[in-house]
Amino acid sequence: MSTTLPPATGTAPLPRSVHAWYGSGAVATSVVNTVPGLLLLIYLTDTLAVSPALAGAVVFLPKVIDLAVSPYIGVWSDRTRSSWGPRRPWMLAGALTLPLFFAAMFAGPPLEGGTAAAYVAVVFVAAALASSVFQVPHTAMPGEITADYHERSTFNTWRTAFVGLALMLGGALAPVIQSSAGDDVIGYRTMGLVMGGVVLVSMLGAVAGTRRAPRPAHPHRSEGLPAQLRAAFAHRHFRVLFPANLLMAVAQGTMVTGVPYVTSNVMGEPRYTSILMVCVLVPLIASAPLWKRLSVRVDKRRAAGYSAVVFALGGLGLLMIPAWGVPGAVVSSVLVGVGLSGATLLPWSMLADCLAAGDASGRRQGGVLSGLWTSGEAMAQAVGTGLLSLALAVSGYVESGAGEAVRQSDEALRGMLVGSTLVPAAVMLCCLVPLSSYRLSAADPERG
Known part of the structure; x- marks a missing residue:
């Protein structure tokens, strides 16, 4: 006998504090996705003397698990009964474990090569699981605590x-913190x-700050996980949004991982990493409200497509760094940031609509869908890192230990530049194919 979750709670707008703390x-x-995506591969190859191929496997393995x-985790979250609601107890568990594993991942034991790779892999697996314990229920919340599409x-x-x-x-x-110590x-x-401390404060803030949000109780579903996964992929909106977001995450992961390689080797100045990241991130933050306004005017699907095109144009501009240097890199990074803002905001908002819409039977399964979504994103970012590590391995990139200086070949320089710019631009444009089949909109009676 099937059960149906009542409509999403919270018809009146929730307090702004709930929005902000969420x-x-x-x-x-x-932070947990970005720092390993940006620094873990180069930490393995250039500090712990791990080969690019093995380093790519280390980054990829935790995502498979x-x-x-x-x-x-999503299923167990759905079934949780607590005065805190079904999501916040899990979020607290993640908050109390993830910062420890994150700090340990970069603890720098006196190991190199294969033994260092094994240590990082084990700790990274634990950190990835702790991250999911927080992120899966956190992702499910917007689709069930408000019934308002916008x-x-x-x-x-x-x-x-x-x-x-x-x-x-x-x-x-x-x-900057990593390079300022003078010792890798x-x-x-x-x-x-430091980043572990930031993670701890952020997670505890989200747990405490969402205590005023509605706390829906989910009817128990007797089906096992395989049956629920089949139902998830039968969700006609989710099954096209999911691959579109995967492609966006692969593109982002490839480009972010490549930044320190390009600044250190192609541009010749590692400090440019922070400069280019600022040029991406200030526009990312500033343009988020504009993407929301555009989504109200042209709807979320079309706005997401526009954001993918803007990101790709920025990526193609970064390919031309050898020709136009730092000024061109700055302009292109701004375009990447603007596009990345929409590619971050809009798919997640569309996911919340899918969670509220329910599956073909009318049942909601926010935990399962959010579990698939977060693990898929993590996997996609690892695939992005893997694409770059493959480009490095194929083009002949030479790994090094802490304090060693290695001059890379022209072929290696071309490989890291193409892998960091042209490849993510092309992958991002591929998301337009599944997006073209997404149909859930503000006018759809299924929107929740």
């Missing part, structure tokens, strides 16, 4: 602004501790 949780999840486990965009506008802040911390501040190992340790 969004603040994105600082934690984005996370992909298998996150849907279960208020879900408001939630994700706040989320996008905090993603920008997190990227500023992880993409601009983290490299100490620098990475310090950076891991």
